[in-house]
Amino acid sequence: MSDVLIPRRDLDFLLGDWLCLDELLRTPKFAAHTREDVAAVLDLSERVAADLFLPAYKAADQIEPTLGADGVKVIPQIADAVSGYADLGLFAAGFDEALGGMALPSLVCTASLAQFMAANLSASAFVMLTTANARLIAAFGTPAQIDSFARPGIAGQATGTMCLSEPQAGSSLADIRTRAEPDGEDGLGRRFRLTGNKMWISGGDHDVTEDIVHLVLAKVPGADGQLVDGTSGISLFIVPKRLPSGERNDVSVAGLNHKMGYRGIPNCLLNLGERGGATGWLVGEVGQGLPIMFQMMNEARINVGLGAAAVAYRGYRHALRYAGERLQGRALDAPKGQPSAPVPIIEHADVKRMLLAQKVYAEGSLALIFYCARLVDQEGDADAAELLGLLTPVAKTWPSEWGLVANDLAIQVHGGYGYTRDFDVEQLYRDNRLNPIHEGTTGIQALDLLGRKTLKSNGRGYALLRERIDATILKADQIERLDGYGELLADAWDHIAVVVEGLRPLDAAASLENATPFLSAFGHAVLGWLWLDQAVVAANLGDDAFHRGKLWACRFFFETELPKVEFWLDFVDSHSDVASAAPADIF
Amino acid sequence: MSDVLIPRRDLDFLLGDWLCLDELLRTPKFAAHTREDVAAVLDLSERVAADLFLPAYKAADQIEPTLGADGVKVIPQIADAVSGYADLGLFAAGFDEALGGMALPSLVCTASLAQFMAANLSASAFVMLTTANARLIAAFGTPAQIDSFARPGIAGQATGTMCLSEPQAGSSLADIRTRAEPDGEDGLGRRFRLTGNKMWISGGDHDVTEDIVHLVLAKVPGADGQLVDGTSGISLFIVPKRLPSGERNDVSVAGLNHKMGYRGIPNCLLNLGERGGATGWLVGEVGQGLPIMFQMMNEARINVGLGAAAVAYRGYRHALRYAGERLQGRALDAPKGQPSAPVPIIEHADVKRMLLAQKVYAEGSLALIFYCARLVDQEGDADAAELLGLLTPVAKTWPSEWGLVANDLAIQVHGGYGYTRDFDVEQLYRDNRLNPIHEGTTGIQALDLLGRKTLKSNGRGYALLRERIDATILKADQIERLDGYGELLADAWDHIAVVVEGLRPLDAAASLENATPFLSAFGHAVLGWLWLDQAVVAANLGDDAFHRGKLWACRFFFETELPKVEFWLDFVDSHSDVASAAPADIF
Incomplete structure (x- = not known):
């Protein structure tokens, strides 16, 4: 196993402790599976990701696909990784048994895919696109279409x-x-x-x-x-x-x-x-092409977020390893004038700051995507579908934008070494830069969130979200170590509601002109909620280093990230036309 | 001439209108030069940058230097560019006549170098390092050392x-x-x-x-x-x-x-x-090695900022060109249900937002570096030297950090095309990523600013800076179009003073633990001042598109960037130990 992939400890916390996997496995749809089955899939995923996908990471970057007379060729290591994945039946993990699948919950499939994406994002893209493609055909195709075009994908024989x-x-x-x-x-x-x-x-x-x-x-x-x-x-x-x-x-x-x-x-x-x-x-x-395609598009958007989260996480793990090993400088309070040995850079406050920021971006992104996967598993539940629709632009964007910031900080922790191709962090940064672009840019997601999902919506998604947030706050208020956070979070969401009401009277163009800062604010407020919700669970589970880590990350988020919500909202609330009204000739 | 380099119109504004080049050329040191001489140097620089440096930009990335038995080889286009630069005597531009130089002001040399850096940052690094190296030897070497080791650099015969x-x-x-x-x-x-x-x-x-x-x-x-x-x-x-x-x-x-x-x-x-x-x-x-070396180091730090500014500027120019040409989507207020043609994306509010952000980061960065160069030209003036010392960590960091954000936005404006190597913006982004690292990372600059230049300083630099800021505010208060900005800027600087006083009683480690957010706040407050100062000059010069552009950028900065100062300062002022006190086992 590799220390740069996602630690199993965190997956167990997110799935088992936080998202109540046991409860999910008691529902009729997933009752055939046990926690042991899930553990076996996660073990297998980690092993195959480490053995087949991770070793191909650098080569996939160095030797690009080529186009010849007989089509496009990729390096054999990628073909081997994808076929190894197929041999284990993992393409089928999330499909019904009738289609040859294992009918595992989306939550488990997502956690499995996260390891492969952390190990090798571009190789995993074959998997991600193939399963989303087959799922669309399985949902909307005729039986003959399903047999001819979905089954090969589910078996990993076609992409x-x-x-x-x-x-x-x-x-x-x-x-x-x-x-x-x-x-x-x-x-x-x-x-x-x-x-x-x-x-x-x-x-x-x-x-x-x-x-x-x-x-x-x-x-x-x-x-x-x-x-x-x-x-x-x-x-x-x-x-x-x-x-x-x-x-x-x-x-x-x-x-x-x-x-x-x-x-x-x-x-x-x-x-x-x-x-x-x-x-x-x-x-x-x-x-009907567009509405049908949106099933695959929405799945792809959440998977873009997953990939961004996984790549951010991998960068964080690299930075953590480097910061523990690299000796440089002395503590600021070291006695002057006495010979002393350099310390590992993880002891410097500014390096800790950069690691904490990566922790809240990477682990927070993964939590967000897993939360969405849990909603996917509540198939048939209209509330869950409504909430998922509201969260999808955030799931696409937040990990893509902030995961990239995490990868930037991972380079910074490595100093000059991080800028060289001898280390992996520069490639992670380059890989992740695609994510704010494909499957709908950040600007497009912002229009979706503020337009379709907010101003043109009946408000049900917002109400459902606020219910869940209030439930979190109620629990947080019982925990001394989380004193005050509930109020900060409630303030942020109250502020969002006020800002939205202020936008309603405006015409379409004016109400949407600052959609991107609105998405920034909304996304951070969602993550504040998810961090507090995880902290509640962690606080109730014990005081070991792992759980203290979740609480510390929550504190870091509330002290250094949540205040940005106010900054963005104040701007949106000003109804400023500084961008939209700028004449083209002033540039 | 190329439309992706720095427009001459902006150089003329910054040097001529804003930084009072004529006044500088009336001082005894530079009295031998006329505005026409300066224009000739800038013309020449733009032409040679476009003809020799820009065409080698992609090749310099694609064909890396190689190490063989007889040393390192670089591609001939780079050697040609550097020797073309030498042939024109540009290495010597800033040196005294006694050393074979032209004794041009640093301000002019900096503007000249900016074009080369915009065209080809890594090729220009040969120039930048050589002149800084020769300048150190000229300042501290013996006459024999100067003859043997500075003169060849000044002539461009050695690097x-x-x-x-x-x-x-x-x-x-x-x-x-x-x-x-x-x-x-x-x-x-x-x-x-x-x-x-x-x-x-x-x-x-x-x-x-x-x-x-x-x-x-x-x-x-x-x-x-x-x-x-x-x-x-x-x-x-x-x-x-x-x-x-x-x-x-x-x-x-x-x-x-x-x-x-x-x-x-x-x-x-x-x-x-x-x-x-x-x-x-x-x-x-x-x-005495370190204090002597710091002359070159300080010059290199400012030049790192210059390179970051130039690369950000180039990216902005590319994004601007693309946004004017690329047709995509319709106006949000276009009549529904009627056939209509796609519009250039520069008409979309979110694209304008991204262009405005690039404008304030790129043009602001260049203004900051030119301001510093103007201080360099006041050699012998203790006040100028003091102010330059205080601004150096900002000059190194602000363009490096925000120029990179500008390059990120330049990619985003290009959408998927920006992520391909067919366009230049992805390379600009990769090139610029080095700048927050070399010649002292952002974290090191923050310790320099908050430690040596603030808490351990006698406060003279701050007093001088505040005097100049207050002078700007006084002028801005006379201009109706700048109503309210002076007060916002004064508030930001008052807040900085309060935060600094609050840090003084703390021990060294505690006072410096959030040095990086302090640098972020200080840097943005400096840029707020420089944008307001430019807006004052622009407002007094006329109402054409160029000058309205400077005022619009100032407005954008004050609405969307300056409020971040408060956010960062509130955190620093909380004396939070969330980073420094984080135990290593929670990661």
């Missing part, structure tokens, strides 16, 4: 992609131009011929598996042969790399994007229909 | 290095172990034989110039043959790559550091004395 963006249409999916012309029907459903270009396709081609299942958004032309403006005409298609006949589909790689990091998985520009049209089968109905 | 760190001694120079044994005396001064290892030596070996002049810190053993503990035994030596005889000195490259960015200049581990001892000539007196 999956999501093909949304185009060179001219990134955040604005309404502007996609990929065209799908009806082409009859067969056992796999309504068949179409697709032509267009898809950009930013992770795993768009490779030699890790024989087949690839693309999920492609395209527009079916109207009666006049024209594509419809806006998002309503968008439909979803399954476009496999190989057709059932064994022939290659009309999908080709036009180029690879050469990325700053996250290099183990190729990122492709795909051309569809260079030879007459790529064959695709419709999923659901014409015009 | 310079600074050799301080060792593998076990980075921030803690007291622990260096390089040993200097007396070895007689010759026309170049007292000769020593040096043995030891020097780490992180930028330009430590290369094929750009024939010779390299190393300035090396080492300890002269005491009578008992032992090295003295602490910094007092440290002395400074000139150790050329080639001896006056033409023979190679006993300096060899033990290895290259492979960096995340900043790759155009090799970073070396040097071994001194593998063949009996490297020959070095003492500069100044035995034991």
